[in-house]
Amino acid sequence: MSGQLLAVVEVDKADRVVCQAEGCGHSVYRRIHVVRHGDGSLGVYGSDCFDKLFGHLATKTPTYGSGDGRELTAAERLMLAENTERLIAQFEAEHQALLEQARLRREQQERLEQSAREAAARRRAEEERRRPPTPAELSSVEREAKAIVRQKYSVDPDAPGWRGLVLAEARKLLGR
Numbered sequence: 001m002s003g004q005l006l007a008v009v010e011v012d013k014a015d016r017v018v019c020q021a022e023g024c025g026h027s028v029y030r031r032i033h034v035v036r037h038g039d040g041s042l043g044v045y046g047s048d049c050f051d052k053l054f055g056h057l058a059t060k061t062p063t064y065g066s067g068d069g070r071e072l073t074a075a076e077r078l079m080l081a082e083n084t085e086r087l088i089a090q091f092e093a094e095h096q097a098l099l100e101q102a103r104l105r106r107e108q109q110e111r112l113e114q115s116a117r118e119a120a121a122r123r124r125a126e127e128e129r130r131r132p133p134t135p136a137e138l139s140s141v142e143r144e145a146k147a148i149v150r151q152k153y154s155v156d157p158d159a160p161g162w163r164g165l166v167l168a169e170a171r172k173l174l175g176r
């Protein structure tokens with residue numbers, strides 16, 4: 001028989017349901033297996049009948065909940081007996097709500113990680129900005145700095161006394 005195990009549920013003995021396996025007729029209250037048949041209809045089965053009829057199924061993990069046998073609330077027990085489709089629809093709604101919660105948590109986590117990355121990048125940029133210029137950087141603008149010193153102060157920038165001014169102008173050019 002083809003089918004999909006939707007849920008494994010449990011009810012009080014007083015609320016037991018009849019196993020729908022042909023010729024079984026047992027009432028079950030523990031580990032009631034709710035199965036969606038290949039034709040779309042739903043069926044409930046005891047463990048033994050489920051194994052007999054659906055033991056070949058590749059996936060024996062239920063779509064909703066764990067396989068441990070979820071204990072139903074009073075409202076759910078009523079649905080199981082009277083309108084199994086509605087019970088499954090409720091399981092589906094819960095399932096979707098859980099997925100949505102997980103998605104929101106993931107998104108929030110991603111936002112946190114993103115802002116941590118941005119903060120780290122800002123710190124690196126700030127450290128880079130505060131770093132003193134390297135000799136290579138200084139010499140890359142030295143000619144220009146000397147031209148500025150020569151023009152601004154009308155002095156010979158190659159004379160030893162003006163080295164400090166040249167370096168100061170070089171730093172300004174480098175933005176440091």
Ligand SMILES: [Zn+2]
Pocket residue numbers: 019020021024025026045046048049
């Ligand atoms: Zn049975």
